[in-house]
Amino acid sequence: MGALLQEDRLFPAEASAKAVARDLYGQVRDLPIVSPHGHTDPRWFAENEPFSDPSELLIVPDHYIFRMLVSQGMSHDALGVPRADGSRATRDGRAIWKQFASHYHLFRGTPTRLWLDHTFETLFGLEERPNAGNADATYDHIADCLARDEFRPRALFERFGIEAIATTEGALDDLKWHRVIRESGWAGRVVTTYRPDSVTDPDFEGFRDNLVRLGEITGCDTGSWEGWLEAHRRRRAYFREFGATATDHGHPSAATANLSRAECEALYAKVSTREAAPEEAELFRAQALTEMARMSAEDGMVMQIHAGSRRNHSASVFSSHGRDKGFDIPGPTDYVGALKPMLDAVGFEPKLSVILFTLDETAYSRELAPLAGAYPSLLLGPAWWFFDSVEGMRRYRAAVTETAGFYNTAGFNDDTRAFPSIPARHDVARRVDCGYLAELVVDGRLDMDEAVELAPDLACGLARKAYRL
């Protein structure tokens, strides 16, 4: 280890538990990375062009980073974050980096700091953290690295030890970059994921136009409910051709519904032809989830539900800079009532597997672990987003395991578009999980041979199995 990373980081402080954690970690550190849910750009792997400058790679697209800088008075514009109209106030990577470097202390105590330290040390070989004094030097150093062949996307993919990575594409995507990857003959396994929000959520920008486009792509009559269903079936099959084993659904709530066919037709007739009222939009999303579950029970695609984010909280930021600009704030999320219609409809279908994510930690022990600990079709996804963090993961394990056990969880996934941080994220998860197992061993709740069996499951085995990769 070098200047930024401590060798035994994130292990329990107490010596006997630390020794167990270190031992377990040694057995999983070098296992391959299975990354079944994320947002890297398949174009990177298709074209294999060098990444552009450090800020374009590390700062501008990362809402964890610019959110924190904005919270302390910097502006989206000065950080080069694209505006809603696609324009950018600056493309001066060096100036953006300087702001970031001189405020790196703001990230103390956050997972972003852990991921970046890991990236800086292990990928770029930095010997000190960015700061106001070394901003130019660190920028130049990373820029030099990125220009070299061993920092091209495919080289990094291989260096990182990625066994498989899933990207996420919208239902209307033509998956051309995935086609290019496949046709290139490169051995890296990059699969897509079916994300149909743009044609299942009436509140999505351009929803009705998207339905028209969906009809064009599939040759289905998306003017009708049955046509809409069939169009999804065809798109799902198309995505499976490019390796997709899963679908993903980002909804404000976990609401599901189980309407009659006549009700579905009537609701679809409304939302597909005019602006939906809020309760109509919610009901349509709810019914759409149940339909997706029905299709999953048929075609075996694993279904992911990412619920609970109140997107675009700031009206002014949304207006100036659009979606995904760090102003998505969670709220309380019900799962018990919300999922009941879907579970009553298909909860015991043998091929169905639904992975649940939450931004409301209170649901872990109260709702999600009891649900996953009962329904055979449910698994718990790992600690997500704000909780993809040391304390977040620790709370997750402590809240979930006693009711759902380990085997009703879906293992780790990184859910990131920050490609260079992927090894760091898996490393944090492996360390925290080994620390948790070590504490169970020292606590007398688990034998060492059991921990040795569980550690690789938590590192990659459960993810591989849950996502059918």
Next chain:
Amino acid sequence: MGALLQEDRLFPAEASAKAVARDLYGQVRDLPIVSPHGHTDPRWFAENEPFSDPSELLIVPDHYIFRMLVSQGMSHDALGVPRADGSRATRDGRAIWKQFASHYHLFRGTPTRLWLDHTFETLFGLEERPNAGNADATYDHIADCLARDEFRPRALFERFGIEAIATTEGALDDLKWHRVIRESGWAGRVVTTYRPDSVTDPDFEGFRDNLVRLGEITGCDTGSWEGWLEAHRRRRAYFREFGATATDHGHPSAATANLSRAECEALYAKVSTREAAPEEAELFRAQALTEMARMSAEDGMVMQIHAGSRRNHSASVFSSHGRDKGFDIPGPTDYVGALKPMLDAVGFEPKLSVILFTLDETAYSRELAPLAGAYPSLLLGPAWWFFDSVEGMRRYRAAVTETAGFYNTAGFNDDTRAFPSIPARHDVARRVDCGYLAELVVDGRLDMDEAVELAPDLACGLARKAYRL
């Protein structure tokens, strides 16, 4: 200790705290078990027949166990769980045990695993955990044990060091097994608890028939509100004859109400004569709680409120297998608004003691500890159900103590029908509590002599006092 249990399990890992915990635990380990709330069958102690085979005792009736197995794809039927119509798909104990044994790893990290390990080692002397390979042998070994006299219910009761145990009977129960116990001259103290849900909850199966039966049993006119009240008074008195010191109320919410007599009469006239609307049922349950509190303020029976479970979440499981089949899922539970009508009515009555339980852990520090730390009539029950677990208890102490102190809590109770696991459950609680006290001592928040005073209170003293046993 043997092969399954580590001697210092569940104590803090850090050496100084571990030493204190071990010391405290040594002082309470052998104290009698006070079990003031549970669901063992009084018939066992009345007849004192040997328990039937291992699966009938340990698997089939335990929703903690079959729930987990079902969540991983086994079926209620294959596990011999009784169907709603009383039939069973199998009674082959050995086959059921085989499924359980070959999936015992699913329980890693759960309290069920702790309880079972303790039972297997200390009660049955197993030297390895059940697994696919030893399923027949472990089944046979336990079956042999159960056939011996020292494994009969009364012998176990005595071996376990039970000072007193409370069972739970419905308001319409004739308590005949309690009568048999009493008349047998056996010294074991088995008392009943008054559980009137079947005649206080209009949503309970057969509610209106139950009211008729209540009238027949008591000689009261349960066609009228006043008759209903008087019938309860008589049943409570009858239960007290069989040792009852407490009542218990399992409601979906903690709602209470304080209606006028005319409103009560009108509401009762509705719910006692026709299907209640959901809001009528909720209001009647709410008023019933306040009436039970009024009676407790008179007759001194301690009142327990177990709120917050959304029972029978899966429509299909409820339809095929009925109640209590592992598909009860908690939801958010309000106490602050819910209890106010009752507390305004009788919250300062000197003889009233209400013990509150929750399945929504967020209520501990936000609502329950502030309430119990203010109202003299309120006590907090221990961590319940999904939270009757190592982490659950630790979170409970950390969340509750700073606001309510120790003396506004009701001590531990096991709330179980799994008789053989009772010593294990109390042992886990004693270890966790001694660990918590030890951490306070090491942290400088408590002197050792205070911890020595508190440890037996937490082990059994507070329960004895809270339940007036």
Next chain:
Amino acid sequence: MGALLQEDRLFPAEASAKAVARDLYGQVRDLPIVSPHGHTDPRWFAENEPFSDPSELLIVPDHYIFRMLVSQGMSHDALGVPRADGSRATRDGRAIWKQFASHYHLFRGTPTRLWLDHTFETLFGLEERPNAGNADATYDHIADCLARDEFRPRALFERFGIEAIATTEGALDDLKWHRVIRESGWAGRVVTTYRPDSVTDPDFEGFRDNLVRLGEITGCDTGSWEGWLEAHRRRRAYFREFGATATDHGHPSAATANLSRAECEALYAKVSTREAAPEEAELFRAQALTEMARMSAEDGMVMQIHAGSRRNHSASVFSSHGRDKGFDIPGPTDYVGALKPMLDAVGFEPKLSVILFTLDETAYSRELAPLAGAYPSLLLGPAWWFFDSVEGMRRYRAAVTETAGFYNTAGFNDDTRAFPSIPARHDVARRVDCGYLAELVVDGRLDMDEAVELAPDLACGLARKAYRL
């Protein structure tokens, strides 16, 4: 250290973390106390008269203390707590003290116990805790101390090392004691805080009379919305003359609104002339918060929102003894939806700073840290009220830091009227924070030089900056 306090209290138990914590604490222990939010009486510092007897100083005004005693069966009356009509059932300080002393064990495990132990040992030099046996002796000893000059308010202020303290006064207060302090020439910095609840909350006792009085004081026409706004501007300016840098708002919820001017005028016309309906009162409070934020964006006063307490839960205690008698119980509190109108209106105003407090800990990681980690105008206040405690602070840091970092928090404040406990409260916070930093260091999440920089920020630097003192 003496008989009551352990030297390394509240540091991590594990040796390496303890050593780091001790080191960090050594660097902040003697830093000045910055107390930017509290409820001490400015009259004390103005008149500098000796405090009266021990019970009048320590027991009678402290709702943390008498609440706990009441919860165990003592009465407000017997403890000398003033009744709603201003009368008192007893003024016998010695008898009150005797009850307290003989029940001091009830506080085991609570922060009150920590604060009192610290006060007893470091301020009064007691060598054992109060108990039934030493009640007279401890009472006499403390009474003797209080009679001495070095225990007068200004002497204590100086002995405590207070750099600045803020009191809280209602909008109608004439601030005469602040004037006396200023004119006395004494160097102690005592500033006021603008607390306008009595004229922003239609549910406040005497609201409409208060509006009239507000008009008289300011010379504004508080019969009109514009006059009401102008009256606030003038009072804020007046409070600033007496050092105020902040306003404070204690509302049942965090609701804000952004109505049109016509809607404001119409709403004000209603609430200022007749009893407000509950939803009108809520909407008026909500609009008032946004107006206060607008004024803060102009005049630079820091705005504090203390939301989520259901005040006066017991109707009988409120009727007999009035407000603030220990029966304020928190409830779930929404921030994400509630603050949106205000944040959309002024969330990016450069001079605006809003400090958020909560009694619903679930909001820390779900809502408050994401909000404060995004909006430049938001800071998180420290763990408040029931959570101003060891475990409360630990949970706060663990829940908040990963998303909001350290620099979006407002440092510690004591929020107390219990003047003698102020050093104890800051000491607890400094110990807990140093322990938290130490754990991050040992965990490899923070370098020691960073912890050394952060420790004084958490001890007083962030509070000084957040409150612009």
